[in-house]
Structures are given as C-alpha cells and as structure tokens.
Amino acid sequence: xxxxxxxxxxxxxxxxxxxxxxxxxxxxxxxxxxxxxxxxxxxxxxxxxxxxxxxxxxxxxxxxxxxxxxxxxxxxxxxxxxxxxxxxxxxxxxxxxxxxxxxxxxxxxxxx
Amino acid sequence: xxxxxxxxxxxxxxxxxxxxxxxxxxxxxxxxxxxxxxxxxxxxxxxxxxxxxxxxxxxxxxxxxxxxxxxxxxxxxxxxxxxxxxxxxxxxxxxxxxxxxxxxxxxxxxxx
Numbered sequence: 432x433x434x435x436x437x438x439x440x441x442x443x444x445x446x447x448x449x450x451x452x453x454x455x456x457x458x459x460x461x462x463x464x465x466x467x468x469x470x471x472x473x474x475x476x477x478x479x480x481x482x483x484x485x486x487x488x489x490x491x492x493x494x495x496x497x498x499x500x501x502x503x504x505x506x507x508x509x510x511x512x513x514x515x516x517x518x519x520x521x522x523x524x525x526x527x528x529x530x531x532x533x534x535x536x537x538x539x540x541x542x543x
Numbered sequence: 544x545x546x547x548x549x550x551x552x553x554x555x556x557x558x559x560x561x562x563x564x565x566x567x568x569x570x571x572x573x574x575x576x577x578x579x580x581x582x583x584x585x586x587x588x589x590x591x592x593x594x595x596x597x598x599x600x601x602x603x604x605x606x607x608x609x610x611x612x613x614x615x616x617x618x619x620x621x622x623x624x625x626x627x628x629x630x631x632x633x634x635x636x637x638x639x640x641x642x643x644x645x646x647x648x649x650x651x652x653x654x655x
Contacts, residue, residue: 466643472648534587
C-alpha cells in the first residue's frame, strides 16, 4: 500500500479485556517496529521484527504484551488483561533498512 | 483528533521567520539522527536525517546541524509557514541497533 495502515483507529477496552491491534506495513518493507506513545510524550520502543523474526522485544512492558508477524508482512500487537496504564497511542512503523521509518497514524487505546 | 504534547516546551515563531528547534542527546554511541514532525492525530513524519560522520545536512527549507562534541542537534526551518505547526521530535539510533530512541518533543506554534 501507499503507507503504513493501522486498525482499529480507536479502541476502548474494559479493564481486564484482551485487545489486538493490527499493522499493515508498506509492501516489501523488511523491518517493522511497534512503539507506545503516552499523552504528551515521545514514542517509546516496544518491539522490532525483521521479516517474521522478532529480533528485539526489550521494550515490551510486561508479559501481557505480545507481538507477532507470522508471514513477514502484517503484524499484530496483543495486550492481555488490559490495565488503565496501557492507555496510549500504539504506533507501528516500517522501513526498508536503516533509515527514517514510515509511521502509521496509530491506534488510540483507552482502557476504562 | 487527540492532542499530542499537551505539556511540551513551546516555541512561538512569527510566520515567515526562521525557526530553530534544539535537542540534546546523551549517548556517545548514537550514530544516526532523525527529526520527525507530528501533527495532532497522526504518526510521526520523517523530515530529515543525518549520520554521525556529518555535521550539517540540508533539505527543502530544513537544515539539520549536529555537534557531536556537545551532543547537540538542531533543526532549522526557513520561512516558517502555518503548516509547520506541529510537535517536533529529535530521535537517535545507537550504532549496531535499529530501534529509534525519541527525545522530548517541542511544540512549534506559528504566530500570524
């Protein structure tokens, strides 16, 4: 596609509910990143894939967070048993190599 | 859409004047630097990048300056326009790593 597409655009979850956030990267982009952006802050790294391999998951805040990219294209970020502190914008980015990544518009998650 | 950077430092510039946004980084191992622009409700948008073996790079209406001695990065925007209103983030990557580390943002406000 023309850009990185994320869905849903907005998600409201009750505390304790599981959520799944989807990212469609730019076609052919090898690298895919997930970031979390709290209100008033810069994005913070969560995890990184190169094709289907998850090379770095050091930024995932707890074992409730899980990401996958089984076929090396679409990626899903799953959050189990959501908590209020998980409320944030979740950004996905893709790139061909070591250059400025292209970001999607994000999914705004609100946990109530 | 949601607001980004409600409590960020703000730089107010008269339309038509030049803007200079500054950023300090702390890691000497950083070898690649990027400036992003983020408008409300959108993901960060790549503006310009610079590698650590350079001290200046110019784009269309934008210039990035890198001073490795004092670990300082700046973004200069010439002839600032209303469309330049956004939050600007500097970002860095460490040598041998691909994830992007974002700095604190600066909100650029254009005065008519």
